[in-house]
Amino acid sequence: MRILLANPRGFCAGVHMAIDVVDQLLTLCPGEPLYVFHEIVHNKHVVQRFERRGVSFVEAIEDVPEGATLVFSAHGVSPAVRDLARRRNLTAIDATCPLVTKVHMEAIRYAKQGFQILLVGHADHQEVVGTRGEAPDAIQVVERPEDIPGLRIADPNKLVYLTQTTLSTDDAGVIIAALKRAFPNIKEPPSSDICYATTNRQAAVRQIAPECDVALVIGSKNSSNSVRLTEISQNVGVPAYLIDDVGELQSAWFKGGETVLVTAGASAPEDLVAGLCRTLIERYGGTIEVRDVFNEDEEFNLPATLKRLMRERGVDPDVRRIRVGHYEITAERYGATPLTIGAT
Numbered sequence: 001m002r003i004l005l006a007n008p009r010g011f012c013a014g015v016h017m018a019i020d021v022v023d024q025l026l027t028l029c030p031g032e033p034l035y036v037f038h039e040i041v042h043n044k045h046v047v048q049r050f051e052r053r054g055v056s057f058v059e060a061i062e063d064v065p066e067g068a069t070l071v072f073s074a075h076g077v078s079p080a081v082r083d084l085a086r087r088r089n090l091t092a093i094d095a096t097c098p099l100v101t102k103v104h105m106e107a108i109r110y111a112k113q114g115f116q117i118l119l120v121g122h123a124d125h126q127e128v129v130g131t132r133g134e135a136p137d138a139i140q141v142v143e144r145p146e147d148i149p150g151l152r153i154a155d156p157n158k159l160v161y162l163t164q165t166t167l168s169t170d171d172a173g174v175i176i177a178a179l180k181r182a183f184p185n186i187k188e189p190p191s192s193d194i195c196y197a198t199t200n201r202q203a204a205v206r207q208i209a210p211e212c213d214v215a216l217v218i219g220s221k222n223s224s225n226s227v228r229l230t231e232i233s234q235n236v237g238v239p240a241y242l243i244d245d246v247g248e249l250q251s252a253w254f255k256g257g258e259t260v261l262v263t264a265g266a267s268a269p270e271d272l273v274a275g276l277c278r279t280l281i282e283r284y285g286g287t288i289e290v291r292d293v294f295n296e297d298e299e300f301n302l303p304a305t306l307k308r309l310m311r312e313r314g315v316d317p318d319v320r321r322i323r324v325g326h327y328e329i330t331a332e333r334y335g336a337t338p339l340t341i342g343a344t
């Protein structure tokens with residue numbers, strides 16, 4: 001078996017930052033209850049590892065005791081949620097990815113300028129729910145081209161589209177083309193809202209998959225960007241399977257002698273990729289080839305609210321941010337054993 005290991009894969013800067021936020025709070029406030037609104041990132045293992053360290057994940061702000069510390073997940077929240085947290089006197093730490101915040105800011109700005117906003121994305125995804133909450137009267141969600149005839153448009157010359165950050169670039173392109181056909185004067189966002197991590201991971205799959213017989217994507221079923229990676233592979237005719245970890249691997253997917261693409265969604269820890277590769281080698285033999293398609297060096301700062309809390313408790317956030325091999329440190333901190341892939 002040939003294993004083509006895609007690079008980039010796995011954790012993006014936003015996920016690193018969000019996990020770091022929870023990790024820092026556990027260190028900063030030992031023994032104090034810590035709550036996270038929704039899954040901090042959409043990955044079963046990340047959530048379970050934090051639960052084992054005492055973190056409570058809630059789906060309603062009302063479930064957080066008054067005065068407690070609450071983290072908003074990487075996907076962002078609506079102003080109504082932020083207001084409710086304030087009214088409950090919570091110490092709210094916002095781990096929203098800055099690239100999601102960028103879309104919120106665009107929505108606020110265009111709504112103030114009197115634009116109607118067509119938000120391309122999945123209506124029930126937490127990111128879309130949060131963005132929509134910034135300007136509910138101005139925003140309509142478009143999930144597919146078939147939604148376009150049902151839109152309520154006051155002035156086709158005062159329209160803009162924005163997108164969810166983790167869409168398939170292929171699918172978004174189809175929907176955006178349909179929007180432009182229906183509304184030729186629709187305005188584009190200043191820069192693509194689909195984030196660098198989504199774009200790069202999809203481009204890597206698009207490039208490598210045609211050489212492969214099957215693709216394996218490590219990620220959870222509710223991770224939008226992970227699901228999109230399987231779709232990109234399927235779009236080029238290569239069957240793809242989304243698995244949380246090596247335990248979901250099925251021998252029926254292999255006949256022998258395959259070339260296998262291995263990648264991971266932006267919220268999937270690297271130790272799970274390593275575990276998958278090791279099992280493939282043990283069961284089927286073969287070699288790993290790392291395919292570098294893009295190198296990423298993005299890194300996001302800790303949120304200002306957390307930095308303030310750290311200073312109040314005598315910790316200098318800037319000193320602490322010096323990272324050495326950042327994934328390995330994070331993995332150890334949230335309870336995983338970092339593994340090294342013996343790439344050839």
Ligand code: SF4
Nearest residue numbers: 012014097165195266
């Ligand atoms: S996938 Fe993109 S938008 Fe989402 S957390 Fe990562 S960098 Fe941010």
